[in-house]
Amino acid sequence: MGRSPCCDEAGVKKGPWTTEEDEKLVEYIQKHGHGSWRLLPMKAGLNRCGKSCRLRWTNYLRPDIKRGKFDDHEEQLIIHLHSILGNKWSSIATQLPGRTDNEIKNYWNTHLKKKLMRMGIDPITHRRRPDLELIASLPNHLGSTNSSNLASSWDQALQLQTDVAQFARMQILQVLLQVLTSPSSSFCSILGSPFASPPNFPASANLIQLECPARVSPPLSSATSAFGILPTDNNHRVRKESIEAMENFSRVLSSGDSRNGEADNCSTPPLVSSSPEHASANASFADNCLSSMNPSDAWDAMHLVDEDGTDLCWKDILECGF
DNA sequence: AAGACAGCCAACCGCACGAGC
DNA sequence: TGCTCGTGCGGTTGGCTGTCT
Numbered sequence A: 001m002g003r004s005p006c007c008d009e010a011g012v013k014k015g016p017w018t019t020e021e022d023e024k025l026v027e028y029i030q031k032h033g034h035g036s037w038r039l040l041p042m043k044a045g046l047n048r049c050g051k052s053c054r055l056r057w058t059n060y061l062r063p064d065i066k067r068g069k070f071d072d073h074e075e076q077l078i079i080h081l082h083s084i085l086g087n088k089w090s091s092i093a094t095q096l097p098g099r100t101d102n103e104i105k106n107y108w109n110t111h112l113k114k115k116l117m118r119m120g121i122d123p124i125t126h127r128r129r130p131d132l133e134l135i136a137s138l139p140n141h142l143g144s145t146n147s148s149n150l151a152s153s154w155d156q157a158l159q160l161q162t163d164v165a166q167f168a169r170m171q172i173l174q175v176l177l178q179v180l181t182s183p184s185s186s187f188c189s190i191l192g193s194p195f196a197s198p199p200n201f202p203a204s205a206n207l208i209q210l211e212c213p214a215r216v217s218p219p220l221s222s223a224t225s226a227f228g229i230l231p232t233d234n235n236h237r238v239r240k241e242s243i244e245a246m247e248n249f250s251r252v253l254s255s256g257d258s259r260n261g262e263a264d265n266c267s268t269p270p271l272v273s274s275s276p277e278h279a280s281a282n283a284s285f286a287d288n289c290l291s292s293m294n295p296s297d298a299w300d301a302m303h304l305v306d307e308d309g310t311d312l313c314w315k316d317i318l319e320c321g322f
Numbered sequence B: 001a002a003g004a005c006a007g008c009c010a011a012c013c014g015c016a017c018g019a020g021c
Numbered sequence C: 001t002g003c004t005c006g007t008g009c010g011g012t013t014g015g016c017t018g019t020c021t
Helices: A019-032 A040-044 A049-061 A070-087 A089-094 A099-120 A130-136 A138-142 A149-180 A184-192 A216-226 A234-254 A260-264 A275-289 A295-302 A314-320
Strands: none
Touching: A019 A040, A019 A049, A040 A049, A049 A099, A070 A089, A070 A099, A089 A099
């Protein structure tokens, strides 16, 4: 697990690459392949660490790199994949031939994030954020101060309050989905513990009566297992398979599947994880199973029952819990 | 014309993970 | 089983460039 000492070596050059260095690196790799990155600088006669060489090659010198502006299709694809995968830049990059993860990451941070915020969409959750919309439209509101506008601002403020409450509910829904679609450890341990409840979940919501996994009804368990989320899987396998599943899924989307149109029409894919570490597993379930549902339908789809076989009042729990 | 500021992006840093011993 | 090594990845930084004042 130790860190590679390669970049700790003294006397190794850092900073921008010169054309001579680039030429040496390209020439060496074209002749011999990169082989071991650690040994490459020495063999190629470069006073750089292997890591730096690898980065320079993969992000800049590789012959298949596509240069220039991102087109609309690429932009939409990045936004969509980010809504599914979170900050998994390397996974996103696999869907955009010729683009590097670094390039996509930079483009996201400098362009797309701001673009979404201007549209009133939270770039992390990919959900509509009324507050952001309000901020974006603030200049318009400041420009007009007559009484009717004041009244409409009040309406808007009240609407905002309602939206924030709705948003909070959705956050809880997300947390629950994260828990439900996480590997067994988190689901069972959280629900099995007499004290634990999902983060930010209201204390009044009593989840302890649930157990794992017998009480998860077939629709949910089949939906999750279809994407590799099995209670017996370990974390890494689940993560990997989930990402692979999402990559396959997004491949279908990008190849013009009919659902793509629906997804594109809805600029904010629903029920997207707010935490990157859960994004892949969470999203595979959410995006495939719940994309066309409103929150109420989503609950119906989950169809959770307690041990007596009666429906749990999840909706009520959420609606009354805070 | 020049200094301040903001945006952009290549490169670096440090952590995580798998393989091999 | 635990350690080291090599590599991949995501977050962050620093310097270059363009725009504004």
